[in-house]
Amino acid sequence: MTWPIMSNSCYENISDLSPTKIGLRAGYLAIIGFFGIVGNIFLLISLFLDKRIKSAINYLVINHTCLDLLQSGVRLPLYIVNIIMNSNGLGYELCTFHGFISGIYFIGTTYTLTAMAIFRYLVVCQSPAVKLAPRHAIYAIVLVWIIAIIMCLLPFWGLSHYDYNIIERSCLPTWNEGLANQINAVFESLIDFGLPLLTTFICYLKIYTVLRKIKTDLMRYRCESISANTCQYSSDRAKKRFTLTLSILFLNFLLCFTVWSIISFIVYPVTAGTACVPDDLHYFAISLLYLNSALNPLIFFARMRSLRMKFYFILETMTGRKQPETTLATSGTKRNNTIER
Known part of the structure; x- marks a missing residue:
């Protein structure tokens, strides 16, 4: 969500950035993009080589990795063009496309993380009779993409519109014309981010409440082995470790998105776009969004x-x-x- 900050006098000198500063910014983002692309490609190949590829949760991890590839391989290069030009170097059509895929990434990632949390909640906290098959993950992925695409098509249907934002250096939905559009902005913020993030947080809170009460970690998990007790303990530890990995993934998302979210969803709306957020701080906040996609493969490989x-x-x-x-x-x-x- 963007606000009418283009007339804000704080940003009149943005076009005067030195070539050195522009080069450093573009170079730093290019490095992030390189590691994001390479890391997520390696992660995808590793997932497909894993014998447990057909597990429901792995399908969600693959979807999450594909979204990170969209971020690092498509969205970031387009953003670097605007950084180098220090203006809308993409033109109207490409800039609108950039705004569209930005929404796909943000909403898709948020809901994929929520689906992961719900799946882990069902495995850990619900009846052993609950069996999650790959088809359940496919249903969840289809639903995630339907929600993301519909929400990102709203600007084309007259609810807000994609517009170049000088401080963001990209096209984003703009809701600054009329009460109806501003109400729609609040509604979309709740649907796109508020509701799924709250659901994810509650799921992990309940999961770790259960794990804390169960000394043997996940007692429900049954292992078909002659040495049942030994296998039970080993499998429970593995499942707890995987749950912790997903929660770290969610925490990484929150940390990387916090600064930008505070600026975009609190500072600008509260001040009606009149707040003077330093350009360097805003660039740092946006770079964290892209850094998130480069860090995610490291989390999986490390854990x-x-x-x-x-x-x-x-x-x-x-x-x-x-x-x-x-x-x-x-x-x-x-x-x-x-x-x-």
């Missing part, structure tokens, strides 16, 4: 050993050289596989 092993396998295939950590982990992997069978 999930199986994905990390697939990553090493990909590197071995590409370079033809044995990765040291793969060699060191071989014996441990065999022991773990013996326990988890």
